[in-house]
Amino acid sequence: MEIRDLTPEDLDATLDLRKRAFGPLSAADVERWRAAVIPVLGEGRYLGAFDDGRLAAAARLRRFTQWWHGRPQPMAGIAGVTVSPEDRGRGVGSGIMRAVIERGVALGDAISALYPATTAIYRGLGYEHAGAQYNVRIPAEALRRIRSSGPVKLRRMGPDDASEIVSVLHRVHGAARSSGPVSWDEQTWRLWLGNPDDFLYLADDGYVIYRWKGEDMEVENVVAASGESLRALWSMVGSASSIARDVIASVAPDDPVLWLLRERSTEQVLQRRWMFRVLDVAAAVERRGYPEQVGCEAVVTVEDPIQGSGTWRLEFGGGSGAATPVEGAGVTLSVNGFSALYAGIPAATLRLTGLMSGDERYDEALDTAFAAKPYMLDYF
Incomplete structure (x- = not known):
């Protein structure tokens, strides 16, 4: 072959x-x-x-x-x-x-x-299960009732707005300390923003992409840095309530729109699970963000039959992390287990499933450093 x-x-x-x-x-x-x-x-x-x-x-x-x-x-x-x-x-x-x-x-x-x-x-x-794309069904009328707290200028967007979309995503996900969301590269965004069946609107600090799906509306992305833009974008989607009964939207598990609804009781949420893998331990630890107040360390052995196993001293402080090769013993994880830990899966879960073993004194530090509630808005 x-x-x-x-x-x-x-x-x-x-x-x-x-x-x-x-x-x-x-x-x-x-x-x-x-x-x-x-x-x-x-x-x-x-x-x-x-x-x-x-x-x-x-x-x-x-x-x-x-x-x-x-x-x-x-x-x-x-x-x-x-x-x-x-x-x-x-x-x-x-x-x-x-x-x-x-x-x-x-x-x-x-x-x-x-x-x-x-x-x-x-x-x-x-690869190990890490997060999901959360799709919730919301009555369109409930979104229509969301009122903006101030004037927001919305305009239609197209392929030439690809760089602005990328810029908005960096601002929003950075400020929200998001874990899991992705952005396409500008070239791909230009292609997607040319789809004639999508409704595309841009604010100064946010955007929405949505479309008809049968008799309902389907929201692919609503991303906004301010409450005013968030309300304006969702309310515009809800303005189709005279025709559409429901809106099926991809949201974060704690998406602000869920707290803007006047009524919440039973919600239909479809989770489309995604899996995650760390390919390079040192680079992945260095490139990730961490809570600013966390200062701790741990020794972990990652067993990876494809990329090779190794033992690392992980050090966290000031919102950054580093992994240095060391000798000795500490926590032992399969690469599946380390990938899940990186994505915020608790040490207790990993130990009970056999993905983590060894010294337990680092468990709380690792949970605190890697804490996350990962999600994606996009399917690929």
Whole structure:
């Protein structure tokens, strides 16, 4: 089995593989997929596994920015993992995912995330469940009743606003000390902002992306730095209440809109789980944000059969962290366990599930440093 970068000549075979794995794509979706993929083929972010020249599997590393406690860092978002039906069960999927992990490290990504179709294969490669995309159903009329506390100027936006969107996301997620949300790169934003079926509005410090979904409205993103913009954007979505009964929105687990509603009792929330993996322990620890007041240290051994195991002294202070290789014993975690810990999963949970063992004296320090409630607004 040969694993190599995909080329433009491989795209027809890749589309056929996607159809066999995920179902047929519309002509418009095929066009958008090609427009997104062709410009980045030379970046080494789309791999294929070939059996005697025939494409047997493919996987893509999407270029994302992801926030952890308000600090952004590059992240490899794994998508389009497909294996030909006749090659399933032969280890082809695991093989190409190992190559993806190694490629992510080579490209400088210290962390990676994906939405799994099945847990087992990714857990076996070091990924662990970390967070979710939370989709809540809200009556449109309840959103319409949200009133802005001051005048907010909203305007329609398009592809030329891609850099402004990225800037807004950095301001909002940094100020909120968010963990988990992602941003596409500007090139991809330009492509998405050209979708004629989406309603796109921009404020000075926020934006909304929404669309019709049958008889309901679907909100992909509402992001705002001020309460005034937040109210104005949600109220505008709710203004469709004369036609739409409900709004299905992707929100944070403690999203402010849920506290702006006049009534809350029973809520329908669909969680779409995502998995997470640390690819480079030292770089991932250094690039993450931490609570400013935390000052502590811990010794951890991370067992990673793909990237190699090591023991590290983790030191936290002033909102920053560092990992230094050391000798000795402390807490022992599989790479799955360390990835979950990094994402805020408590030490007690990791110990009960066998992902963490060894010295317990560092547990509270690790819980405090890595505390997070991770979520994503976007699906990929």
